[in-house]
Amino acid sequence: MVMNESLSQDYTLLKLSSAEGPVYRKVKKQAVRDAHPGEIPVIDISGIFSASLEERQAVATEIHKAATTIGFFYMKNHGIPTSTITAASETARKFFKLPAEEKEPVNVKHVKDYNGWKPPATQRISETESIDVRENFSVRYSPRYDSTIDRDAVIPEEVKKFLPAPDFELPWERVAQLETFKDDTLAHWKACLNLARKLQRAFALSLSLPEDYFDAKTKYPDASLALNYYPTIPTNEADGENVSIGSHTDFQFFTILWQDVVGGLQVLSPAGEWINATPIEGTLVVNIADYLSRITNDKYLSTVHRAKNTSGRERMSMAFFWGFGLNERCAVLPSCVDEAHPAKYEDISCEEWIRKRIEATYVNN
Structure with a gap:
């Protein structure tokens, strides 16, 4: 959508960053509403663990429908033990409660490879909205924690340059009060x-x-975990442009999100309405990201979303971002083109894609 496209009085224009420059979405001038039943579908994914192709295909069919209509879905029976999620989220909450000086040793300023802690008021993901009212802690992919990689495997040079140094380790032990912080986080x-x-x-x-x-x-994916802590937005600011994390789309293939019971995740529907993705016990949320949308010729929707915690309580989430290795590249998939729908995009390397997205997206305070 071009910026000067005419709008009715019922809409505003939301400016977003993308790898190709600013893009815009029409947003209805109305209060955020709860999602209607089934609007963000709940998919039982237990079939993906089945030996039966028919059962695996049944799940895939539901994913296709969700990906082409809303770009978001909840998944239940996902196989991650509740105890693993609880341990990681509770330890993360304890981490964020520590005084700033005790978190400082793992500040991203001191740690290589974008791992570590980002303090409050240091991130702004949308230039037209407030500084993000949050802090977070990130862990990037490392082969040393990937059970599918042989410890003695020789990692190709074209892969190695995108990975943390072989001897790199977050200084977990410097967060002295949290003995299980490393184990709980890495388990999740x-x-x-x-x-x-x-x-x-x-x-x-x-x-x-x-x-x-x-x-x-x-094989060597772009796979990172972000632990997010959202204090409540003060009530006198809740109706303005203050956000916990600004309006955006994700970068790579898909995102797997755990959110606590507080809520605050908001999704921009195809009709241009902000809707609440209300937490559903026992589920994780999945959303399509930009690179997957691109290689499906835009058949799969990378949907705009944000977080706004106005509950009066603190909120926690854990987002796992999944994508191709940064050494990889991909063109529009063969199943997504035909005579009537030629490929819209050239192939592009994941490294170039992520670099362009980061340069366009992150607005620092």
């Missing part, structure tokens, strides 16, 4: 990693591709 990261590998096979089936179509491109 590993569980999400294993789930993502299963889930991407369902995505391949959903696109009428062989199940293992994406496997080689994610």
